[in-house]
Amino acid sequence: MTLYSEIIEQPARIxxxxxxxxxxxxxxxxxxxxHEIQYVFLAARGTSDNAGRYANYLLGAxxxxxxxxxxxxxxxxYKRPPKLKNALVVGISQSGQSxxxxxxxxxxxxxxCLTLAITNEPKSPLASVSDFVFDIQAGAEKAVAATxxxxxxxxxxxxxxxxLSRNTKHWSELSQVSGWMKQTLKQSDYIREAVQRxxxxxxxxxxxxxxxxxxxxxxxxxxxxxxxxxAEPYSSADFAHGPIAMMVKGYPVCAVAPxxxxxxxxxxxxxxxxxxxxxxxxxxxxxxxxxxxxxxxxTIPADVPEWxxxxxxxxxxxxxxxxxxKAKGYNTEQPRGIRKVTETK
Amino acid sequence: MTLYSEIIEQPARIxxxxxxxxxxxxxxxxxxxxHEIQYVFLAARGTSDNAGRYANYLLGAxxxxxxxxxxxxxxxxYKRPPKLKNALVVGISQSGQSxxxxxxxxxxxxxxCLTLAITNEPKSPLASVSDFVFDIQAGAEKAVAATxxxxxxxxxxxxxxxxLSRNTKHWSELSQVSGWMKQTLKQSDYIREAVQRxxxxxxxxxxxxxxxxxxxxxxxxxxxxxxxxxAEPYSSADFAHGPIAMMVKGYPVCAVAPxxxxxxxxxxxxxxxxxxxxxxxxxxxxxxxxxxxxxxxxTIPADVPEWxxxxxxxxxxxxxxxxxxKAKGYNTEQPRGIRKVTETK
Numbered sequence: 001m002t003l004y005s006e007i008i009e010q011p012a013r014i015x016x017x018x019x020x021x022x023x024x025x026x027x028x029x030x031x032x033x034x035h036e037i038q039y040v041f042l043a044a045r046g047t048s049d050n051a052g053r054y055a056n057y058l059l060g061a062x063x064x065x066x067x068x069x070x071x072x073x074x075x076x077x078y079k080r081p082p083k084l085k086n087a088l089v090v091g092i093s094q095s096g097q098s099x100x101x102x103x104x105x106x107x108x109x110x111x112x113c114l115t116l117a118i119t120n121e122p123k124s125p126l127a128s129v130s131d132f133v134f135d136i137q138a139g140a141e142k143a144v145a146a147t148x149x150x151x152x153x154x155x156x157x158x159x160x161x162x163x164l165s166r167n168t169k170h171w172s173e174l175s176q177v178s179g180w181m182k183q184t185l186k187q188s189d190y191i192r193e194a195v196q197r198x199x200x201x202x203x204x205x206x207x208x209x210x211x212x213x214x215x216x217x218x219x220x221x222x223x224x225x226x227x228x229x230x231a232e233p234y235s236s237a238d239f240a241h242g243p244i245a246m247m248v249k250g251y252p253v254c255a256v257a258p259x260x261x262x263x264x265x266x267x268x269x270x271x272x273x274x275x276x277x278x279x280x281x282x283x284x285x286x287x288x289x290x291x292x293x294x295x296x297x298x299t300i301p302a303d304v305p306e307w308x309x310x311x312x313x314x315x316x317x318x319x320x321x322x323x324x325x326k327a328k329g330y331n332t333e334q335p336r337g338i339r340k341v342t343e344t345k
Numbered sequence: 346m347t348l349y350s351e352i353i354e355q356p357a358r359i360x361x362x363x364x365x366x367x368x369x370x371x372x373x374x375x376x377x378x379x380h381e382i383q384y385v386f387l388a389a390r391g392t393s394d395n396a397g398r399y400a401n402y403l404l405g406a407x408x409x410x411x412x413x414x415x416x417x418x419x420x421x422x423y424k425r426p427p428k429l430k431n432a433l434v435v436g437i438s439q440s441g442q443s444x445x446x447x448x449x450x451x452x453x454x455x456x457x458c459l460t461l462a463i464t465n466e467p468k469s470p471l472a473s474v475s476d477f478v479f480d481i482q483a484g485a486e487k488a489v490a491a492t493x494x495x496x497x498x499x500x501x502x503x504x505x506x507x508x509l510s511r512n513t514k515h516w517s518e519l520s521q522v523s524g525w526m527k528q529t530l531k532q533s534d535y536i537r538e539a540v541q542r543x544x545x546x547x548x549x550x551x552x553x554x555x556x557x558x559x560x561x562x563x564x565x566x567x568x569x570x571x572x573x574x575x576a577e578p579y580s581s582a583d584f585a586h587g588p589i590a591m592m593v594k595g596y597p598v599c600a601v602a603p604x605x606x607x608x609x610x611x612x613x614x615x616x617x618x619x620x621x622x623x624x625x626x627x628x629x630x631x632x633x634x635x636x637x638x639x640x641x642x643x644t645i646p647a648d649v650p651e652w653x654x655x656x657x658x659x660x661x662x663x664x665x666x667x668x669x670x671k672a673k674g675y676n677t678e679q680p681r682g683i684r685k686v687t688e689t690k
Contacts, residue, residue: 046586060419066427068413074405077606082411225587230548237689241391242570245680261422335590344582
């Protein structure tokens with residue numbers, strides 16, 4: 001199974017990436033600091049857009065850098081790109097081929113902005129219009145559902161943040177990611193059994209906040225692509241502003257709630273869902289209070305710091321989606337209706 | 346029924362707002378131009394966040410202004426607000442009370458940014474920390490599901506855009522919004538009959554793009570709050586990057602596809618859904634080609650310009666959600682599990 005082997009391969013890819021690209025990302029950080037960048041303007045679609053969501057929180061919280069997510073149709077259909085003075089323009093795309101993402105980088109270049117591509121294809125159209133090309137070196141990804149290109153994109157963002165903050169503690173934490181991933185992947189057999197309970201669900205919501213807002217979106221996307229469940233991602237705050245009305249007893253809720261600054265806020269929502277509504281909970285965490293609320297607890301190592309928890313926390317989510325796809329009798333390698341490269345404008 | 350009367354009241358509120366706030370919004374536009382604003386930083390939640398999505402496209406396409414949507418948890422939990430040099434900081438909130446939105450505006454003020462509140466409560470905490478307060482004058486909104494505060498927020502954004510562009514054609518188009526709304530609301534009886542077909546749906550996706558990305562989100566939110574259907578909004582481009590895999594014959598899809606720059610892109614997706622997948626389509630449009638693809642066509646006037654189509658296009662969506670709530674036997678005034686003012690941090 002290609003998808004499964006691509007999931008299992010992630011710790012090795014992450015370890016190799018850290019070794020090979022540390023010097024390069026230092027050069028990118030120096031250029032950013034020299035150009036007096038005021039904000040980041042980022043374009044991406046699908047899984048890569050979720051890596052962009054991680055960048056939004058990480059570059060904000062660690063580096064004080066504001067990030068604006070591009071709306072590509074302003075470039076492609078409305079032909080009215082905004083003024084991008086003092087922006088770092090970033091495109092994330094595993095294939096580097098989506099015309100709308102390329103057009104955002106082209107416009108950045110036309111306005112004399114510094115441009116950065118994060119891609120698995122260093123000879124792609126996206127790379128060709130970028131000043132810097134961060135090659136995520138994930139190797140060919142053959143399964144249609146992206147897994148290893150997602151975590152290597154997250155790693156690229158995390159390395160860029162560490163290079164900008166010049167904090168040696170961050171680099172030593174980055175060197176532990178591969179080991180934490182390996183440990184987490186050991187749950188595969190347990191997850192294969194646990195998902196049987198969800199053979200007949202056809203909808204769920206996925207909650208996450210802060211750094212793991214990205215994880216909620218990516219978990220939901222894997223469920224939609226592979227299991228055809230309607231899985232809608234939310235921050236716990238947005239969820240409280242209306243969608244919580246959908247909840248009834250037994251409604252299945254997935255949540256990513258590792259220790260960290262937003263943990264108490266997530267825990268409050270999870271308690272409300274369990275105690276007031278009797279929702280069914282699948283929870284990824286490294287905190288016992290959160291895990292004890294779950295019918296299906298999915299554990300990540302206790303010492304994972306919050307800022308790197310999205311790299312580890314997505315692994316049980318990938319395994320959950322993979323095993324549930326098999327439990328439902330669907331094809332894990334070629335989901336219906338989608339292609340590997342989607343050329344949207 | 347309060348919700349129904351608040352829906353019907355919208356044309357009158359919009360007409361009054363245009364008359365009373367035109368001079369004020371000119372002053373805001375002058376201040377923005379004097380401050381050499383480089384981008385807009387906008388904080389909102391729930392329905393108001395959807396008004397923010399409209400601002401993202403409209404201020405970009407009409408005014409060349411880049412907009413970044415704030416991630417309030419960076420301010421409240423991570424205590425690491427980004428640098429906001431040369432930003433116009435905007436908060437949209439009907440109640441003006443959500444602490445996370447207020448904290449973004451406070452930080453904007455601390456960093457000497459120009460600040461603007463768009464709110465129905467000009468004496469609220471949000472208003473008290475803002476340089477300019479755009480009072481949307483919707484009158485007390487008693488139904489929990491927001492309707493008239495959404496369209497008056499959109500109108501505030503549209504008036505700000507027109508004031509910035511100083512284009513008299515835009516002002517004359519704004520003066521027609523109230524009439525277009527009235528005409529559109531005449532479909533209420535037709536929609537009451539048409540929704541019977543959806544008495545037993547429990548999920549749907551809602552598609553929109555460009556200016557009407559906001560409409561897709563707001564239609565989906567009304568369905569979730571009122572009918573408890575799992576309704577997930579997408580741009581047609583993001584939908585093609587994965588979630589389209591969920592589609593099977595007869596799957597109900599709602600779409601907002603008025604004439605304009607992104608129409609051909611939306612029409613292509615709707616044809617694919619109808620012809621390749623035999624999806625069930627509910628389509629809001631003023632184009633015959635799009636309407637002819639729908640099992641349930643919902644019409645807006647032919648001469649509505651694309652930039653104002655979100656103000657008109659949301660009305661059939663509100664009526665659809667209202668009548669479907671009644672068809673399903675739920676309470677239209679007080680949805681379960683949510684309150685009018687949600688005080689998230």
